[in-house]
Amino acid sequence: MMNVHELAKACGFTYFSGANAEARPVCGAYCCDLLSWVIGRAGDEDALVTVMSNTNVMAVAVMADLPCVILSEGVKPDERALEKAIENDIIVLSSPDPTYATAVKIYEVLKSV
Amino acid sequence: MEPIVLTYQVDGEDFSAAGEASSSVKKTLKQLGFSPDVIRRVAIAMYEGEINMVIHADGGEARVEITQSTICIILADKGPGIKDINLAMQEGYSTAPEEVRNLGFGAGMGLPNIKKYSDELKIDTELGVGTTLTILINT
Ligand SMILES: Nc1ncnc2c1ncn2[C@@H]1O[C@H](COP(=O)(O)OP(=O)(O)O)[C@@H](O)[C@H]1O
Numbered sequence: 001m002m003n004v005h006e007l008a009k010a011c012g013f014t015y016f017s018g019a020n021a022e023a024r025p026v027c028g029a030y031c032c033d034l035l036s037w038v039i040g041r042a043g044d045e046d047a048l049v050t051v052m053s054n055t056n057v058m059a060v061a062v063m064a065d066l067p068c069v070i071l072s073e074g075v076k077p078d079e080r081a082l083e084k085a086i087e088n089d090i091i092v093l094s095s096p097d098p099t100y101a102t103a104v105k106i107y108e109v110l111k112s113v
Numbered sequence: 114m115e116p117i118v119l120t121y122q123v124d125g126e127d128f129s130a131a132g133e134a135s136s137s138v139k140k141t142l143k144q145l146g147f148s149p150d151v152i153r154r155v156a157i158a159m160y161e162g163e164i165n166m167v168i169h170a171d172g173g174e175a176r177v178e179i180t181q182s183t184i185c186i187i188l189a190d191k192g193p194g195i196k197d198i199n200l201a202m203q204e205g206y207s208t209a210p211e212e213v214r215n216l217g218f219g220a221g222m223g224l225p226n227i228k229k230y231s232d233e234l235k236i237d238t239e240l241g242v243g244t245t246l247t248i249l250i251n252t
């Protein structure tokens with residue numbers, strides 16, 4: 001099993017915020033920008049890959065207990081979103097690639113362990 | 114364990130801050146030592162209900178009754194009410210405005226998600242009077 005820090009390192013994702021990334025196991029990913037889909041369908045060991053970067057995304061990550069949020073396309077979280085992420089110990093990572101390419105990278109890395 | 118009752122006012126103004134009540138309940142359940150699965154189900158169901166009160170009803174009140182065996186979440190608002198509950202329960206049905214959709218909500222999955230993650234869901238609603246959701250989750 002991989003943790004978020006190992007995944008971030010292996011995929012070359014950088015951190016916007018990261019508390020205890022070594023302690024969070026990650027088994028897969030869920031890719032979607034519609035938050036009710038995320039809440040209803042993402043598993044609690046799925047990284048969320050999205051271009052949505054508002055406070056509601058962070059709230060969803062808290063409620064659904066997701067290991068991390070990966071912002072694709074080089075999207076930056078807005079200020080309030082980042083504050084909320086830090087306040088709630090949510091790991092927020094950055095990927096320069098589009099969502100599909102980001103997911104493929106995650107897949108390859110997770111498959112290799 | 115004595116039942117624990119938590120109550121919250123849910124502000125209808127600030128959509129981006131929505132979720133504070135659910136977040137607080139989540140923390141309390143964690144402190145009380147409930148299992149991660151129970152906490153997750155409560156947090157998800159309550160958050161969707163809380164968001165609905167903000168989007169569709171200009172806020173409302175949340176009451177959470179916690180015992181060893183069940184967690185009961187009551188969300189009451191004085192909003193417009195739901196015209197057709199069967200329609201509202203269908204995945205994809207939504208009357209959410211455009212600006213809410215732009216923020217990632219309004220996919221019409223909220224009520225179905227609440228049903229999926231709870232053991233019982235009761236909806237009392239009257240047009241022009243308001244809506245009360247009673248969500249039961251067995252621990
Ligand atoms: N508290 C409420 N007051 C009035 N209408 C509501 C309420 N909750 C839900 N609804 C109605 O039910 C529909 C479906 O709700 P939901 O499944 O949560 O989807 P969404 O919130 O994404 O529209 C809403 O679009 C709205 O028309």
Ligand SMILES: [Mg+2]
Pocket residue numbers: 161164165219221222223224
């Ligand atoms: Mg909803």
